[in-house]
Amino acid sequence: MKFIDTIKNIWKIDELKNRILLTLGLLLVYRFGAQVVLPGIDASQLSGLADQTDGGILGLLNAFTGGAFSNASVFALGIMPYISASIVVQLMGIAIPYLQKLQKEGESGRKKINQITRWLTIGITLLQGPGYIYNLYAILPGSAFLMQNTTLFVASSVIILTTGCIFAMWLGEKITDKGIGNGISLLIMVGIIATLPQAFVQEFVSRVVESNGGVIMILIELIIWFVIILASVMLVMAVRQIPVQYARRTSGGSYEKTMGARQFIPLKLNASGVMPIIFAQAIMFVPSFAGKAINTTAVGQWMEAEFANIFGFWYNVVFALLIIVFTYFYTAITVPTNKMADDLKRSGGFIPGIRPGTETSEYLDRIMSQITLPGSIFLALIAVFPAVMVSLLGLQQGWGLFFGGTSLLIMVGVAIDTMQQVNAYLLNRHYDGLMKSGRKRKAVA
Structure with a gap:
């Protein structure tokens, strides 16, 4: 009964209720995007990709993206490029004086570091995107690609994967600012639970x-x-x-x-x-x-x-x-x-x-x-x-x-x-x- 009363109390606080509803809504958007297959790929022929990601290192990556990796989704790379960029910036902060200076500048320095992390995220995604697409070519049958092996398909898919990663990053930051909890961590957790x-x-x-x-x-x-x-x-x-x-x-x-x-x-x-x-x-x-x-x-x-x-x-x-x-x-x-x-x-x-x-x-x-x-x-x-x-x-x-x-x-x-x-x-x-x-x-x- 105490637990039920506590849950009721949560909904009595308007600010907390709005933050929770916003968080759930943005998480739902993220999960919906994980089911949207890249344009130009036949979704009915993705069984080979799902079999390869069943266990092993690729299975681990698939778990972090909530199945988006094996779905050839627009969110196939998930939020992992942003995590990688954050780690790189954090490590560079040990050796690069400019980043050390930014870390000591308070809120203004944190905003600049976040901007550097975002740009580095785009760079990492642009490198990982082609690798993911060519991995699809190696696993899936040729009939799964409606546009075949064309430069247009590769370029458009890389742009979509990069946009998907940036959009997921934006969702995470909005959850942190306007919702409840750490947005980036929540996106990863929801992907794992999925x-x-x-x-x-x-x-x-x-x-x-x-x-x-x-x-x-x-x-x-x-x-x-x-x-x-x-x-x-x-x-x-x-x-x-x-x-x-x-x-x-x-x-x-x-x-x-x-x-x-x-x-x-x-x-x-x-x-x-x-x-x-x-x-x-x-x-x-x-x-x-x-x-x-x-x-x-x-x-x-x-x-x-x-x-x-x-x-x-x-x-x-x-x-x-x-x-x-x-x-x-x-x-x-x-x-x-x-x-x-x-x-x-x-x-x-x-x-x-x-x-x-x-x-x-x-x-x-x-x-x-x-x-x-x-x-x-x-x-x-x-x-x-x-x-x-x-x-x-x-x-x-x-x-x-x-x-x-x-x-x-x-x-x-x-x-x-x-x-x-x-x-x-x-x-x-x-x-x-x-x-x-x-x-x-x-x-x-």
């Missing part, structure tokens, strides 16, 4: 209809799935609280350190989110392509066979090691311990037993290094768990992708972030929040 029913039906048919384990195996898989979801929630929410003492300013303007409220600095166990997995997956494309380039040799054939299978042993060993390395790397560039120490010193705060300034920065950096190790290992285990499930229990590969990795972590992270935003609206209006810790007394009339 493939969930089909993946479960295929697993159900395999287990029950084909008598490959029966209903008992389905129940066991669902229990394991919920346990992994809980573990992912714990990973996303886990923090190490560093106690901080804030001094009060006396009437003479000086600080009195013996007085003040005690608070905490929350350091996340997994401060890098899913970015290490995305980085690692981008790198894992390289061995497979390198193997294809030198497939006349024994080493090339081994690389092509092992690293083209995302559920293979060596793929996941290297994948896990890369995740651990990238977790340390991304945490180092995104958690500014020096800035945290400076801000703490300027606000009159200090960590008990630690001197303000450099010593505080070194202390925070040491704590981050200590908690990042278990966080990175836990992240790597969740990332490779789909391969474990496919190998041990014989899951369908499409269903196995939901037992960990980027798919599950994105769904969990986006769901928690969206709930926190809804929770904030409820608390600001003196309603009970969605989350257990977010309760506030109702205003007294």
Whole structure:
């Protein structure tokens, strides 16, 4: 009953209700566009493309686009070029002084960085578009192309794919500004969830209809799935609280350190989110392509066979090691311990037993290094768990992708972030929040 009352309260807040309806409407537009096939392609002959994207690396890309990749849709590239551009700009910000300067300029600098990211997104899409079209030529029969192999068809399709990516990016930004939640992340999550029913039906048919384990195996898989979801929630929410003492300013303007409220600095166990997995997956494309380039040799054939299978042993060993390395790397560039120490010193705060300034920065950096190790290992285990499930229990590969990795972590992270935003609206209006810790007394009339 409390949950039902909370849902009712959500619709009592006009601003929150309008934001939710706008978000749902824009997400519906995105899902509709994922079903619109590129002009010049016979939609009835796309079965070959769907078969190739059933599992493997292409299956992973298809999951992120919500099936648009296998539909030869106008949104076939999804929002992934924008994600790639954002990662590149973020990494370049470490080495390029101009981007570092923009990062320090506040809102104006952020707008310029967003503009650079958009232009880079167009460039990446223009490179990926022709590759996608020629991949269609390699897979689909010639009769599937109503315009045949013409320059006009390739050029128009690349322009449409680029426009589709930019439109998806615009939808994501509108959701962030006018809706609820992070728009880009919501688009990815909705694409992932869109493939969930089909993946479960295929697993159900395999287990029950084909008598490959029966209903008992389905129940066991669902229990394991919920346990992994809980573990992912714990990973996303886990923090190490560093106690901080804030001094009060006396009437003479000086600080009195013996007085003040005690608070905490929350350091996340997994401060890098899913970015290490995305980085690692981008790198894992390289061995497979390198193997294809030198497939006349024994080493090339081994690389092509092992690293083209995302559920293979060596793929996941290297994948896990890369995740651990990238977790340390991304945490180092995104958690500014020096800035945290400076801000703490300027606000009159200090960590008990630690001197303000450099010593505080070194202390925070040491704590981050200590908690990042278990966080990175836990992240790597969740990332490779789909391969474990496919190998041990014989899951369908499409269903196995939901037992960990980027798919599950994105769904969990986006769901928690969206709930926190809804929770904030409820608390600001003196309603009970969605989350257990977010309760506030109702205003007294």
